Amino acid sequence: MTPKELRQILQALVEHGVSELTLETPDYKLTVRRGGEVQVVALPQGIAAPAAPPPSLPTPAPTGVPAPGNLAPAAGAPGLEAQEAKEAKEECAGCVEVRAPIVGTFYRAPAPDAPPYVEEGDRVEKGQVLCIIEAMKLMNEIESEVSGIVKKILVKNGEPVEYGQPLFLIQPL
Structure with missing residues (x-):
């Protein structure tokens, strides 16, 4: 999957209010959730993980740590x-x-x-x-x-x- 394709998927999720999407191919499984915790999914053996994501894409946080966009506001009601x-x-x-x-x-x-x-x-x-x-x-x-x-x-x-x-x-x- 190219960075451009990933951006298009993320934009479609935001535009249509989708909160979760799972895409599975023989090479990888991608799960995107809005407003939840980031989960790191291990790649099957024999597939090398990329050294670093392209600079235009956010880096996922380690398992169990909320991503920066998922932090709740410090004060005020949600939303x-x-x-x-x-x-x-x-x-x-x-x-x-x-x-x-x-x-x-x-x-x-x-x-x-x-x-x-x-x-x-x-x-x-x-x-x-x-x-x-x-x-x-x-x-x-x-x-x-x-x-x-x-x-x-x-x-x-x-x-x-x-x-x-x-x-x-x-x-x-």
């Missing part, structure tokens, strides 16, 4: 942030959601002492950096998909984000 994001989307008819392309930690600025890339109300151009997501010690710049006005920043600085999670609402110009 509260999802509800707030939904309400913000309803208030901003026609806004484009910029979603997290990877699992990691959301940062609004390039360094702790630097100003944020963007603030609510700022005008942005297509391709302009909005934030970074740290994954596997790599800083991934997330760019605007459209030119417009940043209406809402949906994630707080330093919070873990999941694949496909809305980060920004941008009103296209």
Whole structure:
């Protein structure tokens, strides 16, 4: 399975709200679960495990340790942030959601002492950096998909984000 095929499967799971998928071939068994613990499945003898996953894919956590995207919020009711994001989307008819392309930690600025890339109300151009997501010690710049006005920043600085999670609402110009 190629990284592109895996990304397409993950995106389909998020889009259709599927919480678990198992794919089995003669060479491997892949089980993907959202919101649960990561399980490491041993490969059959004679099949070598890859040295490292491609940099664009998240690394699974060891057995019994929740993956970063599965950490519960420190405070508030479960699903509260999802509800707030939904309400913000309803208030901003026609806004484009910029979603997290990877699992990691959301940062609004390039360094702790630097100003944020963007603030609510700022005008942005297509391709302009909005934030970074740290994954596997790599800083991934997330760019605007459209030119417009940043209406809402949906994630707080330093919070873990999941694949496909809305980060920004941008009103296209």
